[in-house]
Amino acid sequence: MTRLAFGLSGLVAVLFIAALVVGPAEIGVVHSIQALVLDGEGPVPLVMREIRLPRAVLALMIGGSLGLAGAAMQGYLRNPLADPGLIGVSGSAALGAVLAIHTGLAASVALGLPLAALAGALIGVGLVMVLAGPSGSSLTLILAGIAISALTGAFTALVLNLSPNPYAANEIVFWMMGSLADRSMVHVWIALPLIAVGAVLLATLSRGLDALTLGEDAAEAMGIGLRQMRLTLIFGTAAVVGGSTAVAGAIGFVGLVVPHLLRPFVGARPGRLLWASALGGAAMLLAADVAVRMILPARDLKLGVVTALVGAPLFLHLIYRIRREGI
């Protein structure tokens, strides 16, 4: 267990440094770290502090968020196919952002886009709560999430349909692919409080998720408050996913694949999977963000595209493994 913790932490640390030193401005490794840590003037410290540091920090935070929320969602629903986007928060955050681009709010108001996305996420989670109710079966939560996702997807398509010119449509499509390019520390400060609060909420679920291995009835009889768990899960997931989507767009597959990959290494215990998956998610997103800068540096490859390209085959491999084990 500690070996896994050290291994994952080490991997995250190495990838974080890689994310700091890889980029189009060719700066040596030592030089770039020096510029970041020591005070100084000139272009190199500026690139490091204003461009690469926020980008690496965001990849760390958002990857961790998606991994954590995915593990929590899978544990709560006792379904390895659950995904943090399931409760409709990423869809509604994306709709908020798309509306901001369409109406020009994103261009005219500073931070109009992330704030509109956050407003969308808030409305989305409110609707899910109204539809699914504070207590009840996990099925109502899934259905409410699917309904919200479908509705926001339809509205997003409508906005695209009505976009005044191809450039606006282009902007919307590219935003929805998810990216960490050209983000600043301001984006970090927007997302950080939400992600911190949401992560703390989700971390408290650990023991309840373990107990849910035995089913809702047995867990409840052991003193686990299912109603409180459900609220914590919804608000925690909404905070981390809403905050992440607001600054980076929709990044898929991390929350689905990472818990899946790491489950065998934590003895399938859903509580332990939370932190393991948070570290794993951070590692995956940092690696993907390094990859987009290395593979096609000139073409602005989108982060969400890379995670999907990596995630989908991994998922196919998992299906193969499950079929081979015959479960």
Place this chain on the structure above:
Amino acid sequence: MSLLDLRDFGVTRRGRDILRNINLRVGAGELVGIVGPNGAGKTTLMRGALGLIDAVGHSSLGALSPHARGRAVAWLPQSREIAWPVDVQTLVALGRTPHLGAGQGMRVADHAAVDRAVARMDLGAFRNRTTTQLSGGEQARVLIARALAQETPLLMADEPIAGLDPAHQIATMQTFAALVREGRSILVSLHDLGLAARHCTRLIVIDRGGIAADGAPTAVLTPDLVRDTFGIRAFLKDTPEGLIFQPLEVVG
């Protein structure tokens, strides 16, 4: 001292009385078998008494806080759910959940309770096996061990021995009897009236939403009750080998 006290207790769902006018008290050192035909309300009685579903009247367990209830009674549901491929040891250790404070790890006493439960259910050889790869009967024994590891004064189990082989059915009932001799009490729903008659100190017959009979097995399993409630004729005899109950044929 009573471990479970139900007074004027009832459960109504969708406007229909599933249970009504239940008065029941379980003290220390009782092995109570809950018997009755399908759909009589055995599971509803136990879930209602635990406070897992809405009920009317008084239930001493339902009145407890969730945390206190987890230390007062262990509940073994009928559905043998194991959601993730955890190992046997981990699953049994989940029974210690109500005894741990927030963020507290397993203490020496908790490990000892897990060891006792594993030994009682004869699972030593399975300790590190993956639960989801065990057979159905083996999984049932692991889940019973989980409830035993909770080490509560009262254990409520919903058809725990259904699907076990005869040896493990008898062994489980003997384990229950041993726990009862140690002063704990067990409320167990059963369909096997033979095992119920032989091992339980008391039987409660549930029929049509109420208690049809309550008392020692020989007093409860009269030919009239067996015919009216279960629709069968049976052989019942107190022998030097213990009470023998064998259903013979369907009547009426």
